Amino acid sequence: MKGLIKLNRTEFLSLGISVFLFVFISVPLAAGTSVPFRETIQEFTEFKGTIIDSKTKEPLAFATLNVLETNISTITNSDGAFLLKVPNSYLSNSIHISFLGYQTKTIPLSSLNGEDIHILLEESVMQLSEIKINAPKDAKSLVKAALDKKGAYNFTEETIMTAFYRETIKKRRRDASLSEAIVEIYRQPSNSSKADKIKLIKARKSTDYSRLDTLAVKLQGGPFSAIYADIIKYPQFIFNDNTFSEYEFSFDKPTEINNRSVYVVKFKPRPNITEPMHYGKLYIDAETFSLISAIYNLNVENRERAAELFVKKKPNRVTVYPTEAAYRVDYRLKDNTWHYGYSNIQLTFKVNWKGRLFNSVYTLSSEMAVTDWAKALDDDPTRRETLRPTVILSDEASGFSDPLFWGEYNIIEPEKSIESAIEKINKHLEKRGGLE
Template identity: 55%
Template sequence: MRARTHFFQKITSLVLLVAGIIFCPTHSWAFQEEEDTNDFNQYRGEVVDESSNKPLVFATISVEGTNISTITNTEGDFLLKVPKDIDIATGNVIVSFLGYKSKTIPLLQFQPEGNTIALLVSVTQLSEININAPKDAKALVKETFAKKGENYFNDLTLMTAFYRETIKKRRRNVSLSEAVVSVYKTPYNSTRNDALELYKARKSTDYSKLDTVALKLQGGPFNTLYVDIMKYPEYIFAEGSIDDYTFSFDRSTRINDRLIYVIKFNQLETIMDPLYGGELFIDVENKTLTSAIYNLNITDKDAAARLFVRRKPIGVDVWPTEVAYRVDYREKGGKWYYGYSSVMMEFKVDWADKLFNSVYSMTAEMAITDWEKNETGQLPRNRERVKKSIILSDEAVGFSDPDFWGEYNIIEPEKSIESAIRKIQRQLRRSQRNSK
């Protein structure tokens, strides 16, 4: 029970509601598209299902032989920035997505705009699986976690990551924060925690859509970092608690010609505490977790609310209706490493003096865009480290450095976000004219 409480305090108890009057900032530097492309080429496009033409969300687009990569957004769109010192004539881009056949496309075929990449579903029947493969799903999961020191990075690694927080009221975007973060990753077989250093951040919020409540996500990039369950398995499957779950083989698939088991897991019906349910994607040959997608089981909304809501106004009830997690790993040189993770939380806010509830969703996602071996082994000094109690919007810096953002691969903003930002900018310009 102690392990479960520790997990919720560190990972999921991250939402802060603050009552009060919110003042709109007097300047807007937020998310202006940079035109300085002297050092890199950029390519926009979308990744879709070949048969249905539906967008593939969180597909990975990477430059072969490098650490350069990005992720498609919730509309399947991507923006890939490639340094000009990479030879366009010989470079290749690899596009991959869980359950689909990956594509390798010459960089020479990419245009600055309008690249559409269609992927085919890849399905393998369980009957085709090697007869020597494990027959016990729980045993396979245990073996996978036991081999993390063998299959994942065992060196100190310095990663560059792009982090984003989005807050929506129903379907309307009201706040967007972005940051570039340095991730000091410790070996997977080490008990030392990873460290974070905030490099640059920026934020834009349309406070008029937030009623009189401002939602703030406490924990910032740590929300996504701790979803790396191969590094932090104790936050989900603490010692002994793995027996609180059932595991079963589901469909199987192939990713980059690797046979992948999909294992479903859920908490036992006799367990009353809110635990998790979802899918683990495990490489059959190497016993490696390549992805995990799972949700918090919310059976008692009051108990779930106590896990998340740190502070709220009098006369307001707040409870979560959905909490979802995802983590993806990538492979290079025979070793796997953390590549992407996301946390999505949806809440209902019930005002005593209002007829209808308000529905808010908060999404945090982080993608590794580059990494290198941490040769010195140094970690950031304590005063430079991001604290686990961080609220990113309060730490937003770097607005006065517009050229900085042009150099980094980012998660392409959804069109609705871009529309919201333009509206905010118009409001600010009007307020500035009126104040003169």
């Protein structure tokens, strides 16, 4: 018997991000192929290091590094580590480092040597008096103004964004599956009726389903889930015409991002709302009223209703419900235009089997960072070349055997825990007769 857990897309479109979950019993993982991208590979230099708080010496996760006068960028991982690959033709440029609530820093690449680079950032202290006085009369009006600026977040022409995508599955604290990919996002301008497309360039995976006992979990949606976290391009997932009035908005302490004054607005459902809705913080530029970051969660206290948003079919002996659904999206300013730069999704589910003493807890994580972009040149991919919005990335990916797999592409450095997990998974699979 096969059991299936899948997000009901129709229901969830009005409430959240289009994330899909499949749960199978004893379903083998299919191997895929990687697709070559650029025939001409430039020579490049790697810069590897850590972004750190100057006072606490704690690493800063999700800090952005951008090579000035280019579209090349990357993001630090949860350990604050980064790996930035720069074509040698740009080695005379500088890198710009920014992090939420910290002062930005610009450093010439020529001054960075070796693989143990430590960059210190200082926390930004923002006084209320420094915020512009021409703000909307209340927090709700400010959010409405930010959402109405949709055109400021999109290019006027179709744009190809190169992005790195990663998804992981854990059973409690044990890593069981990791899939990664380089994709091209064919981003449509806001005034176009055409849908965004995603083309798979390279992908790899490592999965050991023996760590999941008899239950194999797959994350459906892949890179599409990540771009749907863009609440400016896809407001229907949170702040649509039907739900906006059901939220309460209030000001929090202001901060600074990229040396710009930023309003922080907290939002949550009204007290009488029983349906699962979102709550969190929006970071809005004080001068332009542009949304530049959002960190939020889905309220899953109503277990039955929250489960209905994710679960479509399941084995009769199983009860499944989410215990956490957390989201983050960051925007990047380029040539006076804001565009999607990074998103992160964390989902945790509890699985109870009838007749079993202990339950199982699964955490599914996905993140995507735009590492480069360029204007499209009328070369839209064919339908066969593009991914479906319901894609399961691990089914499209191959193994982890090639250490030079990514070549010149910028990726998000793996966390220490992920590196360790991959090493253990691969050793275990080799004993069983090779990688899947």
